[in-house]
Structures are given as C-alpha cells and as structure tokens.
Amino acid sequence: MGLVNALDLPFDPGNGWRCADDPALLRRAAQHAPGAVEELVARHADRLCSFLVRIVRDSAWAEDLTQETLLRALQESTSYDARWPLRTWLFRIARNLALDHLRREGALRARDRDPRDATFAPAAVVTAEHQEFQAALELALQQLPEEFRTVFVLRDGEGLTYDEIAAVLGISAKTVSSRLHRARTQLRALLGRHA
Secondary structure, three states: OOHHHHOOOOOEOOOEOOOOOHHHHHHHHHOOOOOHHHHHHHHHHHHHHHHHHHHHOOHHHHHHHHHHHHHHHHHOHHHOOOOOOHHHHHHHHHHHHHHHHHHHHOHHHHHHOOHHHOOOOOOOOOOHHHHHHHHHHHHHHHHOOHHHHHHHHHHHHOOOOHHHHHHHHOOOHHHHHHHHHHHHHHHHHHHHHHO
16 A cells, blocks of 8 residues: 555546545645646646736736746645635635736836737637627726726636635625626726627
8 A cells, every 4th residue: 555545645546636636636746746736737727827817917927927826835735724725725826926926017017008918818719799708808807906807807707706705815705795896897887888
C-alpha cells in the first residue's frame, strides 16, 4: 500500500487526481505530488483567467496573474479554509493580485485604454446577434466601476453565490446584493437596445 492509499486520498492511476476533491488536491499539489499541480491548474486556471481578463483588461497580464494566483495558493495552502469552496479562495487571491497590479500599473492608464483593444476570454458564439451582444456586454462591463464589475462577473459569469462573493471580496452579502443590483442597472443603461 502506497503513501497515497495510506492517506486515503482518491488517487486513481488511470484518472490521476480527477476524482480528488479540491481540498485534498490542493494539499497534495502543495506537497508536489506527481500530477496534482497539473490537475489543480486544469480545474481552475481557465475560470481564473476569464475572471482576471475582465478585471485587468489585458489577456497577457491575466495569464500572468492566473499563474501567480495558483502559485500563491500552493505557497499558502495551509491558510485555506475548507469550509468554503476552493474556487472562492482562489478568486479572492486573484482579485487581490489584480487590484495590486492595477495600482502598480496605474489605474488611470488602465481605465483610459480603449476597451475594444483588450483581448477577452472566448465565449460560445451561436449567432451574429449573440456575437454582437457579447461584444457590447464586454464593452459595457469595462465601463463599470471595478467593485460593480467584479461582483457582476463573479455572480453572472462564474456562478458564485452571494455568500461566496462576500467571502471573496470581504464584504457582506447585503453589500453584494446592492452592488449587483447597481451593476445590472448600469449595464442595462449602457447596453441600450441590446438589453
């Protein structure tokens, strides 16, 4: 019986770490178990990058910050509170890193850039009308203040609950609700005919 079985962790040689729950996977990835880091990246990197590109408005920086988020999670794995989904903790790390980046790079310079120049995460496109709406939505999102944009992306883009968003942002669920309402109201106004 190997170490993995002795620890009663769900490692399957055929499936690798795909059957492991997130807390066990994080723990083993932090210990550099073969394949665990790769599975952690496979599970969470795309969603983190999609979230980050909407915050920092630059796909290259979003990719760098995604890597930094996952690296930070591995380095600080003992501070993870398993009462919350791992994605909540990862989004919190990602948001903090994104805000630090924006402060370092100068929030004004990032806000003054034409949002049409940003490369956004790919979206499923079915029709030309849908594609036009997606483009309009991305442009409208970039015009929202960061606190509204982040709440909207975490709720409607990533599907986090109000409580999970509150944990990511360090605010109350009531504040999440208020910011989400304001974000949606502003988006409707910005989208005009698309709404």
